[in-house]
Amino acid sequence: MSEDILRHRYTDGRPNLRRFHQARWDEPIIFELSREGQRGILVPEVEPGIRERVGDVLGVLPEKMRRKKPPALPELAQPQVLRHYVRLSQENLGTDLNIDVGQGTCTMKYSPKINDQLARSPKVTELHPLQPEETVQGILEVMYRFEQILKEISGMDRFSLQPGAGSAAIYTNASIIRAYHRMRGEQDQRDEIITTIFSHPSNAACARTAGFKIITLYPDEDGYPDLEALKAVVSERTAGLMITNPEDTGIYNPRIAEFVRVVHDAGGLCAYDQANANGILGITRARDAGFDLCHFNLHKTFSTPHGCGGPGAGVVGATEELVRFLPVPLVEFDGQRYYLDYDRPDSIGKIRPFYGNVSVILKAYAWVMSLGAEGLRQVAEIAVLNNNYLLHKMLEIPGVSAPYARGKHRIEQVRYSWQGLTEETGVHSEQIGLRAADFGVHYWTSHHPWIVPEPCTLEPTESYTKDELDEYVAILAHVAEEARTDPEKVRTAPHNSTIHTIDHAPLDDPSRWAMTWRAYRRKVEGKGEA
Amino acid sequence: MSEDILRHRYTDGRPNLRRFHQARWDEPIIFELSREGQRGILVPEVEPGIRERVGDVLGVLPEKMRRKKPPALPELAQPQVLRHYVRLSQENLGTDLNIDVGQGTCTMKYSPKINDQLARSPKVTELHPLQPEETVQGILEVMYRFEQILKEISGMDRFSLQPGAGSAAIYTNASIIRAYHRMRGEQDQRDEIITTIFSHPSNAACARTAGFKIITLYPDEDGYPDLEALKAVVSERTAGLMITNPEDTGIYNPRIAEFVRVVHDAGGLCAYDQANANGILGITRARDAGFDLCHFNLHKTFSTPHGCGGPGAGVVGATEELVRFLPVPLVEFDGQRYYLDYDRPDSIGKIRPFYGNVSVILKAYAWVMSLGAEGLRQVAEIAVLNNNYLLHKMLEIPGVSAPYARGKHRIEQVRYSWQGLTEETGVHSEQIGLRAADFGVHYWTSHHPWIVPEPCTLEPTESYTKDELDEYVAILAHVAEEARTDPEKVRTAPHNSTIHTIDHAPLDDPSRWAMTWRAYRRKVEGKGEA
């Protein structure tokens, strides 16, 4: 009898580490694949009847407005274009492939294929946004229904589905806060937005872009947002509070309602960054804590895929008082038909063209409709269970800690620290991540600034099995052990990825950086056109 | 300035070999991923109204006909099923990914994505084959039009689109030959089918399955089918001739018309295996050489993807005299509507359920309609150009030869021999192929028996660029060189694939082979149910 293959795959009943290697195609830059004259696709020819009538139509362009020579795009036949990109795709690690708990705060949950399939229907993709409303009743109904769902989930009174992603939604909130104070004649006076350091950086950045000064609160000793600090900074200059909760640490601010009250009392508005509301769906709602505004990332909480960084959608909810400021148009229903209401004089106007990322909205709608209230609550509960399970396991790795709120549980993610390991071995969080890549998983340190030293943020969502969480922890435990026994291996990682350690220096050097192939060719060779 | 990365990618202006590694996920068998209770998809519930009416419906089954316990299928949630199979897919090398010239005779050409897209329309996928004809006029028209195209390409009078792939079409031809002789009362007498050793093995195998004795001709010194040998074997026992041309060697039989004549004179029929007609589309036609029957593989010549080994389609063409024998039904058009004609008393009957692999047929139709007559001819010409270019380059590799027809050109593929290299180094063709896998390409030795020693068959089709052909040759040249300088490296290949050298012994040992996981578990562990 042959030896049992399985015998070598497990040790003490646990699976051994995956012997992973990422696809490595060593692909050229697409310009290198170009051969003069090849065509990737043909465009419909101008019919003779048209040609006869219009003649050399380019002649109508003044000489200076005519392109002198065709753009120097690569010339490839279709199979080669396809092959190039399929190969590149294999060198990319989507959630479909990996135990994607390492991009904490990003909510890398499962994006159901059925929803993608539905959103690919020509009944969605081939709609022009300016079609007569009577020809788009279906998609308007989807948007309308989804708004009702969002209202129930958040307690807010109306939603705009327009913003293109989370930060755009945060900006929208800032713009609404600005409009509110302008309406009250306080726009010049109220120019400060308060946020916390463990709120997503976009809260600070978007508010700043909207013209506000930013006041950033730091946590108290236990890692909770500091109520006393808040009280110390509110004033008649306070335009509003813009925060995440649970914060990036995974810690829920138990005094959130009081935070809101303090800001309200000072005359400010409160906007809740619920990009990631995964752990509290059906558990607690923005409105109940007193918020005036909130937003969700459909590409996080609502499962739509991240698309390498978009398209996503950030939906903005407002209380009755602020509805008037929401972007135009809103989707309305008169009992008979759905329509777009542009007649909203106090609106902040447009945040993006048309009505939002409609395919994304459709996917999110389908996702909710496949779960219902009970399902959404289970999403939250299991996400939180997974997170606390992971926390429990992670803390068993020597050298790992979870600063703050010790002994408490976390909601949806945890910001860990490898400080202990770094002190012991000199190996840094980032290096641990690159070595983890050798086992086929993502790993993300954390947003700057690194208040938590040598951080990493893990967020398991509801989508992964216990076995997968165990595998992820086993990988990190293994790498931590390596940091002790073979630190060079960790420091020189990755070894099994598509490529090896990058020399980052040119990327910060204006004389060497190159954001296009033409710039690169010019800089390294002095070739190419300027 | 940074050093030019490109400098290290080329030597003497030619790209260096690709530093390839195939995705390696080390995936468990899906049963290992099972955890009790998990669900991958839910089925619609029985509505209460139905439930009330029917009650415990399983009660109608006699006890012995009820399944005692649920099948021991794995239990996985949906993301895990998806992830498992996406990972497996990355461990597979489709034509979309590699320079697929190494599976010679298989015509691994580009399968245009637009055709896949069209065939995925619900207007195709959601049709039931027994729908009233008036509700399937569209798909019937596609089938009808495609038949007209096939008639023009082959010169034959009618086609059946029914057989599921090439060998099924060959079998269909054999069955028609049988029916023809039966109709003439010669069925017992005419029980011999003649084929050639360089015709695809299915010609021999399918004809044998249809009850014929097989006579196999070997080539003459120059590698051409031997006319004298044919003359020596034809007789009143001859039912027919079933051959490929060009043969697997890529050599076109210039006396093909004479072959046909000799067999006709002996009272036999001639069936032309045109599975791969890629090199002669628009150049020469089955009918013109006198054939009575022919078939095409839509999954080769007509570009439809191979699907890991089907679905494909083998369409069978017949001359007027033999049309009556074609499988039922044929698609007919009365000037107004398309319909299925079952009223064909002499037909051999059904070869498969319904009418064929309709999605495959649609893709092939779309492919022809995107090329037209000029395009098809270019397919042939460029495929042949590519093949002869590859031949020219291959012969520059020391140790490679292309037996037969020396100094002549080939049509669509070439059967090469590494005999020289093997004699010099002891490295065999198969080992060369496994080492070639380390560079991300397929390589196939050849069908058995190996008349050509240490064979490999390459077929570049029209789909690959000159650069790709050069890369393929460079890989083989490199491996051949390695066979001399580092034969151990070649012998122990692959090194950069998903897995390493397999121990094949258990696969031929009844006490150890295992075609299912349950059998494997039982055999290695004595576990599981018998």
Add this chain to the structure above:
Amino acid sequence: MTRDGPMIHPYIPNSVPAIKEQMLQEIGVNDIEEFYEDIPTELRLTGLMNLPPPFLSEIELRRHVEGLLARNRTADEVLSFLGAGCYQHQVPAVCDEINQRGEFLTAYAGEPYDDHGRFQALFEYTSMMGELLNMDVVNVPTYDGFQAAATSLRMASRLTGRPEALVCGTIGRDKLSKIRDYCQRAMEIRLVPYDPKTGLMDLKSLRAMISDRTAAVYFENPSYLGFVESQGDEIAALAHEHGAVCVVSVDPISLGVIAPPADYGADIVCGDIQPLGIHMQYGGGHGGFIATRDEERYVMEYPSRLFGIAPTRVPGEYGFGDVAYERTSFAQREKGKEWVGTAAALWGITAGVYLALMGPQGMVEIGEGIMARTYYAMARLAEIQGVRVPLFHAPHFQEFVVNLDQTGKTVAEINRALLARGIFGGKDLSREFPELGQSALYCVSEVHQQRDLDRLAEALEEVVR
């Protein structure tokens, strides 16, 4: 072609004249024509073929093809009760996602090294089918259920060296036609009469017909006419008594609730995997399975590829390869068993995905759910005067015969009237089984809601009135 100059096609990279020239030069040839030197002039086509003008841009091609397809009305658009060998079921999106991946879709016949994924996916498919069927050996799919049945019989004939198969009389006539053609020189196919009341095989006739010439006794479960053949154990025993092989064709979707044929004595089990996550495609979604016990004499009779698991030189790595390759026509040409070739591997992978998604519970629920809907539909139709349903007194799964003799109308007439009401009525059996009079074969699955079945009942009532 109205474009100027030579055609440079996106699918043909080297159609660029300069590249062509360069390649010809390197070969040392002046003209592509020279490559065709072996083709005699009299066989050469002069000029271009007479084909329709092409649609060179995708948008024109799409317009043309979608324009044709727009004339179809699908079983999604019309309420369909058609089955008879091709079934409308839920197709999970993950099934499509996997079988549309270029890696699987465009691969073919590579080595287990570069195509490890295909080997593992198909090994897993056969392994899951093995569980469903309670059998240890399952083939890489052959073309379809017809082929699987025909090959199963020929396997039986080779195993026994006998020249005759006894086949249940309720087999569909198309499948019978396939089997007859396929077995023509190998064995005689004789139909065993069925009991006109129950549809079940008439065991008395079977006893009379079976002999030492009998290679196989073949029946189906559920039968083509929808009822469950509940005498499986007796038929198998009879076959075995006479040294024959018991071959059963089965709809795999029934096996969550109905006993797998191996449990009542089948030696070879075959069928079609189309119901397992594969779109109907106008009959283009078929794949055939054959399963047996893991006995060498059975294994050696398979014509199909059989993928087995094996170690590699790295401990703990799963390798795969062909089991007993020497059986095949690839290895042995006409000395192999029947033949092997391109068949339906992608559907095998897909069915594997389907079974992995469904799991044990899913298969139980779908089976039970189909039966519940079937019984509801039968009950509703039975209320209609003049409609006899089910025609056979036996348990049913998914399909049932509706006899309309007493309505005074033909099935064709009734189906036309149903179509006018947006319904595809059951398959007309009046030519296939004239002895059943004006009968139609109705099919119900988990896609049907109560209101669909009610709608059918109401429409039929109207129509027969």
Add this chain to the structure above:
Amino acid sequence: MTRDGPMIHPYIPNSVPAIKEQMLQEIGVNDIEEFYEDIPTELRLTGLMNLPPPFLSEIELRRHVEGLLARNRTADEVLSFLGAGCYQHQVPAVCDEINQRGEFLTAYAGEPYDDHGRFQALFEYTSMMGELLNMDVVNVPTYDGFQAAATSLRMASRLTGRPEALVCGTIGRDKLSKIRDYCQRAMEIRLVPYDPKTGLMDLKSLRAMISDRTAAVYFENPSYLGFVESQGDEIAALAHEHGAVCVVSVDPISLGVIAPPADYGADIVCGDIQPLGIHMQYGGGHGGFIATRDEERYVMEYPSRLFGIAPTRVPGEYGFGDVAYERTSFAQREKGKEWVGTAAALWGITAGVYLALMGPQGMVEIGEGIMARTYYAMARLAEIQGVRVPLFHAPHFQEFVVNLDQTGKTVAEINRALLARGIFGGKDLSREFPELGQSALYCVSEVHQQRDLDRLAEALEEVVR
């Protein structure tokens, strides 16, 4: 939920009670409730949310969603002449194939090691856009063309330290609204009047308005109203004379035939990539590009991610990474430039695939083909009495204004009548540009055949009669 027992959902593997139990035990906690200890009771929702009952099987979900969508009539089904910022073009199947690949679709923000493919694909996208635009720096896409224009203006404001932008008066009102909101606290937006005959920017007014307060002069090519702004060189020169930045928004599909703005002096070029292989999606297919010369002061003002190429420790390996990451809000929070976040990367990859497929020749042909169709359409409509087309005397690309004042009918009336004939007429401009009277913006592209344009002309003739 009518299923018995706890819900075990396919999307939530650990919803299996036994697994849940086991995990709780390992953690040492009795109940999931404990994890929520930090959430005050008064903030806790009691009971379930009031949401519609779910469709737990895919087939039910599909039926529901497709049922809703069936009420849409698409621009494929109706003959459409709508543009105004969202365009119907040929979308090559390869574009869809690539952006549907799970590896790209479900990835996010990994390191350049595990996500090498994303970095390379986006670097290639920016590289090809660079060729099209004749510029050396292109960003990883921002949300859409509106955002790209608004950010370009703020970049100009930061570059110059000036508080005002002069914007062509023909800008679409939605885009203007976005820009006004976005620049509210950063700069004032002033509209430069246009010549009512030609639509071109009124240079006299521009000269009068421009000053050392002017950060940017902004215009579009082709303009929102379809004509080509042919004074680009003069406008750019004027801007530069006054130390201002010249910002041009451009439709990339025009750049095979129309000069890229860099050639006539633009400093920042922006626009939307939706036309490059991305489906309209009811306005959900947008992505914004911003391009500049490779000058440090420009580069440092981008808020977006910029992907650069770099060597790795293995010679000849391409590595990629963020250029000047410290600019960004990821690195610097409010001290970064505006902000960066999820935007439209997948459409960037897609547009790259599109440009790689099209190549130089494709871009020339599509540009020329669109112009030819545009001129044909204008000529055909101009034959109709009472229809003034094009309203502006200037070269046109793709879009043009049709004035209907002399028909005595409103655009709304005419569009309703066209719809009844299966046509989406041009966008009604009467509220957006009241000064143009009853005018509509028609859009023509390579999807239109001669017979479509003729059909439009015939229908319009009928309707205005």
